[in-house]
Amino acid sequence: MGSDAFEIAINLVKMIVIFLLMVQLVPLLVWIERRGSAFIQNRFGPNRVGPLGLTQLLADAVKFIFKEEFIPSRSRKFLFYAAPVMSLIPGALAFGSIPLSLPINVEAFEMFGQTWGPYRFAFQSFEIGVGIVFVLGISSLGAYGMLTAGWASVNKYSIFGALRASAQMISYELALGLSLVGIILIYGTFDFSVMISEQTGPLSFMWFGSEVVIPFLPNWGIFYQPLGALLLFITMFAETNRAPFDLPEAEAELVAGYHTEYGGLKMNMFYIGEYGHMMVASALMTTFYFGGYHLPFVDPDTVNTALMYNGYSATMASVLTALTFHLVFFAKLFLFLWIFIWVRWTLPRFRYDQLMDLGWKKLLPWALANTMVTAVVVFLMRSWS
């Protein structure tokens, strides 16, 4: 985590701030979802409490807190309380491993009569070299939260909702894992930061021994892996249990799925888990296929130099550059989050056999084909010269 007290303290604060950032984005997303669905369905949505209905979030939070703490007496008490907490973990850990901006370079400085630094702080909770494998492994733990909730509720709707949710998650995880092999083949790394740094500049690749440069397109992963991007995008909807794959919550058949017996803040924690999962999914799409925190055709070094030229110190310029590119990342993140919401209020739900057929018989073979074609093309292009 660091070598001295300053570095360890900053890393701890950073970790907690990023987690709280994720939690605090959830009410905002709920607001966007309610306003967005109202917009799509030609309604008003929440617009009474505060400007644009924004303080509705606060009112909802207060209501959640002062709810009666009721749990059914036949339920398994410990697991009933543990399930909402368990559903928080995967989203928080996976989101923490994704780089949200450029690393910040802090120059050496004097404090308490001692020289500190220089330091380099990554703009993420923790740096982990095997990023993709870690995120895949952690986000599949989400099934445990749901399964525990369904099992602990002792209610047939809950247990069937939980079973469906976990069967759906593991089925789509195959296509999800396989659709990422193509992008790993192209970049040859598991590390998110390396992957993002390879997506800078204009689109350029080797084509039978000669280098092709297309100056008006950014060097993004989607131009190398369009099918992989589409497959990842579809499977992410299923992994987050969002419409059109929200079979676990098919209210016409299963009341509310695995959280039928939950209420108040415990129910809200499942929402935090689900929206956290959505944020991870959007962040992965951004990182793999849309250049991460990079703005096309803008070199971060230029921004940094321009800031230093305007009289900022090296540390300050680094912080400001990182914050600028953080905003770029969030713009891309919110674009995908909006697509999640848009799709939910546009498409109808699948039937369960259609859902399983799509996962096993369509997405999995397509992901296999994508892997094979990518491998052959990478082999031909790399070994030509």
Added chain:
Amino acid sequence: MTSLVAILILALFVVAFGAGLLFLVSLVGPKPKYSSLKDSTYECGLPVQETGHSKIPVKFYLTAILFILFDIEIIFMYPWAVSFTEFIEQGMGLHVLLSMGFFLFVFIFGLVWEIKSRALEWN
């Protein structure tokens, strides 16, 4: 190693955050009042037919078993994908490509077998 410590600390913080929040909320909210009707299993207003754990369709077990088989096969592709470029640079590209081709053949054979044996039919 240090990142593993960071992950552990973050996981503990998240658990403490969630558990602490649940505990604080239980202090603030009104005490629950139980009645036999309120405590009964949710059944759309009708008398309760069956509570909790009825039989679970065997399809779910089958899906889980198939998932484990295929997921392990996919995980084997990850180290291959990451080191493929290095193998090409050392002139072993064709050998590695064909090895994975054989592995994928086994994978596809298994998938076709599952589909033909109607293990994945849900209707």
